[in-house]
Amino acid sequence: MTLGYLFGGGVGTEPHGVELYQAYPVVRDWYAQVAKWTGLTVGQILDEDLPDAQEERQSVGTVREAALAVAVHDVLAQFDLHPSAIGGLSLGAMAASCLAGAVERKELFEMLAHSRYTPEPPEGEPEQGIAIAFGACGEGAPAHPGEGSPGVYLAGDFGPTADGSQRVLMLAGYAEALNRLAAEVPPGSVVPLPGRTIAVHSPLRRRYRDFMAPSIDAMAFSAPQLPLLSCLERKVLTTGEEVRDLFQRNATDPISLVDVYTGMQQQGVELGLVMGPSIPEGILAFPFPVVHIEHPNHVQQALTTAYELGIDVSGARARR
Structure with a gap:
């Protein structure tokens, strides 16, 4: 029996991860590293109000959510918990790609920080x-x-x-x-949804995709070190160029959680750990049990569930 890691997408408005930050030195060290790479303060990443301007707000929000997803992964790794398959939605797909070893952490977070320079919508453009x-x-x-x-x-x-x-x-x-x-x-x-003014995963996001394309082209991608499930089609990504394609298409193409968890099931996953709060708990059907991890007490729940189900937690260790 094997373990899969699921990463949600989206940018929330509420702070997340404060309890993990307070409980684990590895998380505090990680947030300090992200701050150096992005030019943001730890407070901006962790719990301060997001900026008002649309694209800057989106950029800082993506740094916040991705930082938390990686932090949860690193906490679990301290307890020798490692996935045998990995995947996510939207921003979560990029975090999963990073943790599968397909892109360096530094490059991912520098790319997310750079997105704040995306031009704001022209005045008078329909909301x-x-x-x-x-x-x-x-x-x-x-x-x-x-x-x-x-x-x-x-x-x-x-x-x-x-x-x-x-x-x-x-x-x-x-x-x-x-x-x-x-x-x-x-x-x-x-x-x-009130306050959501970006038509994510639609053709209306083409301006953002075109602006970010040169930055993504300049990134170094390599073959994932464990099965990486795409959220853009039912597929296991096996080459660096396939991962680059996911990064390029992510802004304008529709996403599917079904493709991710069906692919994981085909990889033999029998327990899924959902990183962070962006996939709601208890609402959706999954083909295997899932444990949502956002707070320190969830970590113990994940460890206990994996032990009780006899899950193989050796997995593949992510590249840092």
Whole structure:
């Protein structure tokens, strides 16, 4: 029985990881290192308010979330817990690539910090947004509520809910189009998220992708040292160029948690550890048990669960 590590995506507005930072010296040392690479202070990375400007806010937020994901990994490694397969969504896919040895930590965090220089949207450009949607499960169901609506794109598929009654999706597009769709479909089936003004994983993010392309082209990628599951298609990434392609396409292509956990199941994973808070607990169905890790007490829970299930935790050690 083997262990898989799952990394969520997205940029939250609330601080995370403070308890881990206080509990573990390895986390404090790690945050100090990230601060040196990014030019941010530890406070900015850990728990201070994010900047107001959209692209700078997104950049600092990605540094914060990726730093926490790697910190959780490093805490578990202190207890000789190592994954046999790894993958994530969006930003989580990039953190997973780093921990699989496909890109150096320093290069990843320098790239995330550089993204703050992405040009802000021109004045007068229509506002963007994202929404959570709940679709039907099963064969023949529409790709998402409002499929074909102008200005609305399917940005993410998180798979069925734990009870199998519906499918959790993410939509992205123009805010006006999302609000109009939410008013047209049954109440609660499309929920625009307040304060989210970036249409992630949609063609509307092309400006960001083009701006970041030279930085990603300049990064050194190598073959992952353990099975790395893509979130852009059902695939194990085996070469550095495949990982580079994931980094380049990540901003504009839809993501799928189903592709990640199905790939892990095919790799023999029988326990998943979810790094950080960005994949909600208890809502989604997984093909194997999962333990969510955000606080120090979750670390002991992960160790106990792995022991009780007889999980092989030797895995592959990540490159630092």
